[in-house]
Amino acid sequence: AQRVTQPEKLLSVFKGAPVELKCNYSYSGSPELFWYVQYSRQRLQLLLRHISRESIKGFTADLNKGETSFHLKKPFAQEEDSAMYYCALSSGGSYIPTFGRGTSLIVHP
Amino acid sequence: KAGVTQTPRYLIKTRGQQVTLSCSPISGHRSVSWYQQTPGQGLQFLFEYFSETQRNKGNFPGRFSGRQFSNSRSEMNVSTLELGDSALYLCASKGGPATNEKLFFGSGTQLSVL
Numbered sequence: 001a002q003r004v005t006q007p008e009k010l011l012s013v014f015k016g017a018p019v020e021l022k023c024n025y026s027y028s029g030s031p032e033l034f035w036y037v038q039y040s041r042q043r044l045q046l047l048l049r050h051i052s053r054e055s056i057k058g059f060t061a062d063l064n065k066g067e068t069s070f071h072l073k074k075p076f077a078q079e080e081d082s083a084m085y086y087c088a089l090s091s092g093g094s095y096i097p098t099f100g101r102g103t104s105l106i107v108h109p
Numbered sequence: 110k111a112g113v114t115q116t117p118r119y120l121i122k123t124r125g126q127q128v129t130l131s132c133s134p135i136s137g138h139r140s141v142s143w144y145q146q147t148p149g150q151g152l153q154f155l156f157e158y159f160s161e162t163q164r165n166k167g168n169f170p171g172r173f174s175g176r177q178f179s180n181s182r183s184e185m186n187v188s189t190l191e192l193g194d195s196a197l198y199l200c201a202s203k204g205g206p207a208t209n210e211k212l213f214f215g216s217g218t219q220l221s222v223l
Contacts, residue, residue, distance in 0.1 A: 032209045043112075044152075044199065044214040051209050086152055090209065096142050096165055097212070101151030 002027040004089050006100035013077050014108050021072040021103045023061075023087030032090040033063055033070040034097060039083045047072075047085070057081070077107045111136065113215035115200050121221045127188040130218045134181050134202030140164075141183040142212070143175060146197040155198075158183055187220075195222045 003026045013019050025031060035047040048056045050063040050070060061072045070087060084104050088097035114133040122128050134141050142157035142165075154167040158177035177183045181202075187194055197219050201212040 034211070036212075043216055044201075046211040049209060049211065096140075096154065096157045096203075099144075099152040099154070 002031070002089055002091055002098050004087050004098050004100035006085075006087055006103050008103045009101070010104045010106070012106045012108065015079055016076050019074045019077045019081070019105065019107075021085050021087075021105065023070045023072065023100060025068050025070065025087075025089050027068075027089060027091055029091055031063075032097075033061070034088040034090070035059070035061055035070075035072050036086045036088060036099075037083050038086070039080075044086070077105075079107050079109055081105060082107045113200060113202050113213050115198075115215035115218050117218060118216065119219045119221075121223065122190050123223050124190055124192060126190050127186065128190060128220060130185045130187075130198055130200075130220075132183045132185070132200030132202075132215060134183070134200075135204070135213055138202035138204050138213070139181050140203040141177055141181060142201050142203070143183070143185050144199040144201065145169075146199055146217070147195075152199070155185065190222045192222050195220060 005024045007022050033050040036044050037047040038044040059074045061070050063070050084102050086102045087100040090097040116131045140159045143155040145153045156175050157165040161177045172188045175185045197217045199217045200215045203210050
Protein backbone atom coordinates (compact mmCIF):
# COMPACT_ATOMS: atom_id res chain seq x y z
CA ALA A 1 0.00 0.00 0.00
CA GLN A 2 1.19 3.49 -0.69
CA ARG A 3 1.35 6.10 2.02
CA VAL A 4 2.32 9.76 2.27
CA THR A 5 3.49 11.27 5.53
CA GLN A 6 3.77 14.96 6.28
CA PRO A 7 5.22 15.02 9.78
CA GLU A 8 4.52 18.67 10.52
CA LYS A 9 0.96 19.83 10.94
CA LEU A 10 2.08 23.44 11.30
CA LEU A 11 5.21 25.27 10.21
CA SER A 12 5.76 28.85 11.29
CA VAL A 13 8.58 31.00 9.87
CA PHE A 14 9.45 34.67 9.42
CA LYS A 15 9.50 36.44 6.09
CA GLY A 16 12.83 35.97 4.35
CA ALA A 17 13.67 32.76 6.19
CA PRO A 18 14.19 29.48 4.33
CA VAL A 19 11.34 27.03 4.44
CA GLU A 20 11.22 23.27 4.02
CA LEU A 21 7.99 21.30 4.14
CA LYS A 22 8.69 17.63 4.63
CA CYS A 23 7.07 14.79 2.74
CA ASN A 24 7.96 11.13 3.04
CA TYR A 25 6.33 8.35 1.13
CA SER A 26 6.19 4.60 1.14
CA TYR A 27 5.85 2.85 -2.18
CA SER A 28 7.96 0.13 -3.67
CA GLY A 29 7.75 1.16 -7.33
CA SER A 30 8.38 4.41 -9.20
CA PRO A 31 6.00 7.02 -7.86
CA GLU A 32 4.73 10.24 -9.33
CA LEU A 33 4.85 12.98 -6.70
CA PHE A 34 3.02 16.27 -6.42
CA TRP A 35 2.62 19.25 -4.15
CA TYR A 36 -0.81 20.87 -3.99
CA VAL A 37 -1.48 24.20 -2.28
CA GLN A 38 -4.58 25.83 -0.87
CA TYR A 39 -4.42 29.56 -0.21
CA SER A 40 -7.00 31.18 2.03
CA ARG A 41 -10.40 31.31 0.29
CA GLN A 42 -9.00 29.70 -2.86
CA ARG A 43 -9.29 26.28 -4.41
CA LEU A 44 -6.82 23.52 -3.84
CA GLN A 45 -4.49 23.62 -6.84
CA LEU A 46 -1.39 21.93 -8.14
CA LEU A 47 1.83 23.70 -7.16
CA LEU A 48 4.34 21.43 -8.80
CA ARG A 49 5.04 17.83 -9.79
CA HIS A 50 8.37 16.09 -9.73
CA ILE A 51 8.18 14.93 -13.35
CA SER A 52 8.22 18.54 -14.55
CA ARG A 53 11.33 19.46 -12.56
CA GLU A 54 10.07 23.02 -12.42
CA SER A 55 10.24 25.86 -9.93
CA ILE A 56 6.92 27.50 -9.19
CA LYS A 57 6.71 30.70 -7.12
CA GLY A 58 10.28 30.05 -6.01
CA PHE A 59 9.45 26.57 -4.66
CA THR A 60 11.36 23.46 -5.70
CA ALA A 61 11.09 19.83 -4.69
CA ASP A 62 13.50 17.03 -5.39
CA LEU A 63 12.57 13.40 -5.37
CA ASN A 64 15.01 11.43 -3.22
CA LYS A 65 14.32 7.77 -3.85
CA GLY A 66 16.94 6.65 -1.34
CA GLU A 67 15.26 8.52 1.49
CA THR A 68 11.79 8.18 -0.08
CA SER A 69 11.24 11.89 0.34
CA PHE A 70 9.91 14.80 -1.71
CA HIS A 71 10.50 17.84 0.47
CA LEU A 72 9.27 21.23 -0.71
CA LYS A 73 11.78 24.06 -0.33
CA LYS A 74 11.99 27.78 -0.79
CA PRO A 75 15.08 29.83 0.10
CA PHE A 76 13.25 33.01 1.15
CA ALA A 77 9.66 32.73 2.39
CA GLN A 78 7.12 35.44 1.57
CA GLU A 79 3.93 36.31 3.46
CA GLU A 80 1.87 35.27 0.44
CA ASP A 81 3.25 31.74 0.80
CA SER A 82 1.07 31.25 3.86
CA ALA A 83 -1.23 28.39 2.91
CA MET A 84 -2.03 24.73 3.40
CA TYR A 85 0.32 22.41 1.51
CA TYR A 86 -0.44 18.82 0.61
CA CYS A 87 2.00 16.25 -0.71
CA ALA A 88 0.49 13.58 -2.98
CA LEU A 89 1.65 10.35 -4.60
CA SER A 90 0.39 8.56 -7.68
CA SER A 91 1.46 5.16 -8.89
CA GLY A 92 0.70 2.78 -11.70
CA GLY A 93 -1.74 0.88 -9.51
CA SER A 94 -4.02 3.76 -8.63
CA TYR A 95 -5.96 6.24 -10.70
CA ILE A 96 -6.12 8.87 -7.98
CA PRO A 97 -3.24 10.21 -5.89
CA THR A 98 -2.87 9.51 -2.19
CA PHE A 99 -2.60 12.70 -0.14
CA GLY A 100 -0.74 13.44 3.05
CA ARG A 101 -2.54 15.15 5.91
CA GLY A 102 -1.17 18.54 4.98
CA THR A 103 1.10 21.15 6.53
CA SER A 104 -0.11 24.62 7.33
CA LEU A 105 2.60 27.16 6.56
CA ILE A 106 2.43 30.53 8.27
CA VAL A 107 4.88 33.22 7.24
CA HIS A 108 5.08 36.10 9.71
CA PRO A 109 6.00 39.62 8.60
CA LYS B 110 -13.22 26.49 -19.98
CA ALA B 111 -15.33 26.54 -16.84
CA GLY B 112 -13.74 25.03 -13.76
CA VAL B 113 -15.09 22.31 -11.49
CA THR B 114 -18.42 23.47 -10.08
CA GLN B 115 -19.82 22.29 -6.78
CA THR B 116 -23.26 23.04 -5.41
CA PRO B 117 -24.44 24.08 -2.96
CA ARG B 118 -21.69 26.16 -1.46
CA TYR B 119 -22.98 25.82 2.10
CA LEU B 120 -25.32 23.40 3.81
CA ILE B 121 -26.66 23.22 7.34
CA LYS B 122 -28.33 19.99 8.39
CA THR B 123 -29.30 18.28 11.61
CA ARG B 124 -28.25 14.87 12.85
CA GLY B 125 -30.09 12.01 11.22
CA GLN B 126 -30.89 13.88 8.03
CA GLN B 127 -29.44 13.04 4.65
CA VAL B 128 -27.72 15.31 2.16
CA THR B 129 -26.82 15.28 -1.53
CA LEU B 130 -23.91 17.25 -2.94
CA SER B 131 -23.35 17.89 -6.63
CA CYS B 132 -20.23 18.24 -8.75
CA SER B 133 -19.86 19.20 -12.40
CA PRO B 134 -16.37 18.42 -13.75
CA ILE B 135 -14.47 20.35 -16.35
CA SER B 136 -15.90 19.67 -19.79
CA GLY B 137 -14.34 16.53 -21.24
CA HIS B 138 -13.11 15.20 -17.90
CA ARG B 139 -14.48 11.75 -17.14
CA SER B 140 -12.87 11.09 -13.77
CA VAL B 141 -14.48 12.65 -10.70
CA SER B 142 -13.22 12.08 -7.18
CA TRP B 143 -14.52 13.21 -3.81
CA TYR B 144 -12.63 14.19 -0.66
CA GLN B 145 -13.50 15.17 2.88
CA GLN B 146 -11.36 17.97 4.29
CA THR B 147 -11.18 18.70 8.02
CA PRO B 148 -8.63 20.60 10.12
CA GLY B 149 -7.78 17.48 12.10
CA GLN B 150 -7.61 14.83 9.39
CA GLY B 151 -6.60 16.87 6.37
CA LEU B 152 -7.74 15.58 2.99
CA GLN B 153 -9.35 12.14 3.02
CA PHE B 154 -10.34 10.29 -0.14
CA LEU B 155 -13.95 9.17 -0.37
CA PHE B 156 -14.37 7.65 -3.83
CA GLU B 157 -13.66 8.10 -7.52
CA TYR B 158 -15.87 7.59 -10.53
CA PHE B 159 -14.97 7.13 -14.15
CA SER B 160 -17.54 6.68 -16.91
CA GLU B 161 -20.32 6.08 -14.37
CA THR B 162 -18.37 3.34 -12.56
CA GLN B 163 -16.85 3.58 -9.11
CA ARG B 164 -13.18 2.70 -9.54
CA ASN B 165 -11.78 3.48 -6.10
CA LYS B 166 -13.22 3.80 -2.63
CA GLY B 167 -11.73 5.16 0.59
CA ASN B 168 -12.31 4.01 4.15
CA PHE B 169 -15.64 5.62 4.87
CA PRO B 170 -18.81 3.96 6.16
CA GLY B 171 -21.58 2.91 3.81
CA ARG B 172 -23.55 6.03 4.73
CA PHE B 173 -21.35 7.78 2.19
CA SER B 174 -22.27 6.93 -1.38
CA GLY B 175 -21.97 8.47 -4.78
CA ARG B 176 -22.84 8.13 -8.40
CA GLN B 177 -21.87 9.55 -11.75
CA PHE B 178 -24.14 10.34 -14.64
CA SER B 179 -23.57 9.89 -18.36
CA ASN B 180 -22.57 13.57 -18.68
CA SER B 181 -19.85 12.96 -16.03
CA ARG B 182 -21.63 15.04 -13.40
CA SER B 183 -21.41 13.39 -10.02
CA GLU B 184 -23.41 13.41 -6.82
CA MET B 185 -22.42 12.39 -3.33
CA ASN B 186 -24.95 11.36 -0.73
CA VAL B 187 -24.55 11.08 3.01
CA SER B 188 -27.35 9.44 4.93
CA THR B 189 -28.08 9.53 8.65
CA LEU B 190 -25.82 12.49 9.23
CA GLU B 191 -23.60 12.59 12.30
CA LEU B 192 -21.95 15.58 13.96
CA GLY B 193 -18.56 14.28 12.80
CA ASP B 194 -19.63 14.60 9.17
CA SER B 195 -19.23 18.37 9.41
CA ALA B 196 -16.49 19.16 6.91
CA LEU B 197 -15.60 20.73 3.59
CA TYR B 198 -16.36 18.26 0.81
CA LEU B 199 -14.21 18.71 -2.25
CA CYS B 200 -14.70 17.32 -5.71
CA ALA B 201 -11.94 17.04 -8.27
CA SER B 202 -11.83 16.09 -11.92
CA LYS B 203 -9.02 14.67 -13.99
CA GLY B 204 -8.55 14.89 -17.72
CA GLY B 205 -6.82 11.63 -18.50
CA PRO B 206 -5.74 8.26 -17.14
CA ALA B 207 -2.05 9.03 -16.78
CA THR B 208 -0.79 8.97 -13.22
CA ASN B 209 0.96 12.30 -13.66
CA GLU B 210 -2.24 14.08 -14.68
CA LYS B 211 -3.13 16.79 -12.24
CA LEU B 212 -6.42 17.11 -10.38
CA PHE B 213 -8.64 20.17 -10.76
CA PHE B 214 -10.57 20.93 -7.59
CA GLY B 215 -13.86 22.66 -7.00
CA SER B 216 -14.45 25.27 -4.30
CA GLY B 217 -16.16 22.70 -2.12
CA THR B 218 -19.39 22.36 -0.19
CA GLN B 219 -19.16 23.32 3.48
CA LEU B 220 -21.44 20.98 5.41
CA SER B 221 -22.37 21.77 8.99
CA VAL B 222 -24.27 19.15 10.98
CA LEU B 223 -26.02 20.47 14.09
